[in-house]
Amino acid sequence: xxxxFYPGCSFATSAGYKESTEAVCRKLNIELNEIPDWNCCxxxxxxxxxKLRATTLAARxxxxxxxxxxxxxxxxxxxxxxxxxxxxRLLDRDRELFQKTQEVLHNLGLExxxxxxxxxxxxxxxxxxxxxTSDKYKTLSVGAYYGCQLTRPDxxxxxxxxxxILEHFLARIGFSVKEHSARTQCCGASHAxxxxxxxxxxxxxxxxxxxxxGAQVITTVCPLCQFNLDxxxxxxxxxxxxxxxxxxxAGLALGLAPAELGLNKLLVSADKVLTRP
Amino acid sequence: xxxxxTNPFSAIAHLESIKQCIQxxxxxxxxxxxxxxxxxxxxxxxxxxxxxFDEVLHxxxxxxxxxxxxxxxxxxxxxxxxxxxxxxxxxxxKQGTAPKNLKMPDMYQAFSHNIKETGKVTESQVxxxxxxxxxxxxxxxIPLAIKMQMRGRLELKAQKVADPKSITRLFELTExxxxxx
Ligand code: SF4
Ligand code: SF4
Ligand code: SF4
Ligand code: SF4
Numbered sequence: 001x002x003x004x005f006y007p008g009c010s011f012a013t014s015a016g017y018k019e020s021t022e023a024v025c026r027k028l029n030i031e032l033n034e035i036p037d038w039n040c041c042x043x044x045x046x047x048x049x050x051k052l053r054a055t056t057l058a059a060r061x062x063x064x065x066x067x068x069x070x071x072x073x074x075x076x077x078x079x080x081x082x083x084x085x086x087x088x089r090l091l092d093r094d095r096e097l098f099q100k101t102q103e104v105l106h107n108l109g110l111e112x113x114x115x116x117x118x119x120x121x122x123x124x125x126x127x128x129x130x131x132x133t134s135d136k137y138k139t140l141s142v143g144a145y146y147g148c149q150l151t152r153p154d155x156x157x158x159x160x161x162x163x164x165i166l167e168h169f170l171a172r173i174g175f176s177v178k179e180h181s182a183r184t185q186c187c188g189a190s191h192a193x194x195x196x197x198x199x200x201x202x203x204x205x206x207x208x209x210x211x212x213x214g215a216q217v218i219t220t221v222c223p224l225c226q227f228n229l230d231x232x233x234x235x236x237x238x239x240x241x242x243x244x245x246x247x248x249x250a251g252l253a254l255g256l257a258p259a260e261l262g263l264n265k266l267l268v269s270a271d272k273v274l275t276r277p
Numbered sequence: 278x279x280x281x282x283t284n285p286f287s288a289i290a291h292l293e294s295i296k297q298c299i300q301x302x303x304x305x306x307x308x309x310x311x312x313x314x315x316x317x318x319x320x321x322x323x324x325x326x327x328x329x330f331d332e333v334l335h336x337x338x339x340x341x342x343x344x345x346x347x348x349x350x351x352x353x354x355x356x357x358x359x360x361x362x363x364x365x366x367x368x369x370x371k372q373g374t375a376p377k378n379l380k381m382p383d384m385y386q387a388f389s390h391n392i393k394e395t396g397k398v399t400e401s402q403v404x405x406x407x408x409x410x411x412x413x414x415x416x417x418x419i420p421l422a423i424k425m426q427m428r429g430r431l432e433l434k435a436q437k438v439a440d441p442k443s444i445t446r447l448f449e450l451t452e453x454x455x456x457x458x
Binding site for chain 2: 010013022037038039040042043044045047048049050051052053056057060082104107108109148149152153155160161183184186188189190191193194198199202255264
């Protein structure tokens with residue numbers, strides 16, 4: 001399988017997301033074609049500044065995907081996913097905005113005729129990962145954390161408030177899952193960086209809920225979610241749960257070594273819980 | 278009272294939808310940062326409906342919206358709350374009425390500036406620019422930055438697109454002239 005991949009700015013520096021994604025894709029024979037010369041999608045900032053600019057920053061990639069000959073674009077960041085999908089939705093519905101965007105892109109030497117489908121890396125691995133045939137991680141209980149922007153607002157992947165796809169995925173690849181009710185509660189996003197004290201409670205509420213339900217490790221699908229939940233545990237004596245990426249767990253399920261999956265980059269170490277005979 | 282007579286928000290698509298609001302408070306109750314807002318979403322819509330435009334122009338609420346869309350999937354009247362928050366920010370930015378002591382607009386500006394100059398976002402650069410206005414905040418992040426650095430996770434080298442000028446050009450081509458208040 002070949003996919004056209006948009007990494008986004010936080011992918012490469014995240015705690016092993018890049019390493020684990022690349023290792024898993026190699027193992028599964030998925031060819032990751034990174035969009036050459038991608039730019040920041042603008043995240044939640046740009047739509048509050050200027051709609052046409054926000055749409056064009058995102059749509060620059062739609063034009064690039066077209067030149068690469070792909071129909072879909074895949075990203076592993078919730079914020080990128082939500083932003084690119086929002087741009088795609090607006091362009092689809094608003095003829096005038098579409099034409100203006102086309103014009104700006106044309107001025108930059110790019111042509112936009114069609115809008116690709118924006119997908120999350122989770123969807124790709126849901127299709128590509130084989131069912132588990134081993135009991136190795138059957139006793140490892142995982143709390144799945146979706147973050148808020150994966151299934152909202154359009155609820156295409158799953159229900160907006162209480163999705164279940166990640167649990168199904170984890171169970172299928174050989175992990176035990178713990179039900180909990182913080183799966184889509186927001187961690188404060190970038191606000192958590194500058195309103196640290198005010199937002200710390202949001203992450204703690206999520207971690208405590210997942211710990212209380214008996215999970216030993218959290219798994220996430222977004223660099224910022226992982227970062228917020230991981231760093232929130234560095235300055236207090238609350239339960240310490242390693243915050244992994246679903247790609248790292250997928251890698252373990254495929255028999256890859258923790259070091260290959262960047263698991264050493266977590267702030268709260270996962271060594272203890274992941275060690276298996 | 279210096280109330281604006283004309284509605285500065287009138288051009289917003291879906292603005293009419295707030296007339297459907299039944300003031301149930303589901304949005305405010307779902308909002309993770311409602312405590313930090315001067316008028317959580319339900320109240321902001323009431324103010325706007327009643328013509329308190331200045332209140333809305335100077336409200337901190339849209340700036341505390343983290344875009345989690347919880348309100349939007351739960352509103353019983355299907356009002357696009359989050360989209361409206363974005364649109365309010367756009368109007369407020371254009372009119373230059375964001376609260377002066379608020380950190381979020383400065384953070385947004387630092388973020389946007391970094392994209393305009395390089396096409397990408399490098400966290401350390403955004404924090405450096407933001408830190409010029411809020412040095413204490415930037416300092417508070419240093420211990421964490423050191424931890425990240427030790428694990429090879431802090432990007433100090435600027436990320437850049439091949440031709441940053443093309444992104445600067447994109448910004449220029451999409452510039453909207455500022456309204457005089
Ligand atoms: S949303 Fe975040 S991760 Fe995605 S491109 Fe923008 S800054 Fe980078
Ligand atoms: S949970 Fe936080 S970081 Fe994750 S998608 Fe939501 S706002 Fe973004
Ligand atoms: S949830 Fe909808 S109807 Fe209820 S107060 Fe909020 S905007 Fe109004
Ligand atoms: S989208 Fe914004 S207003 Fe709505 S609940 Fe989330 S933070 Fe609050």
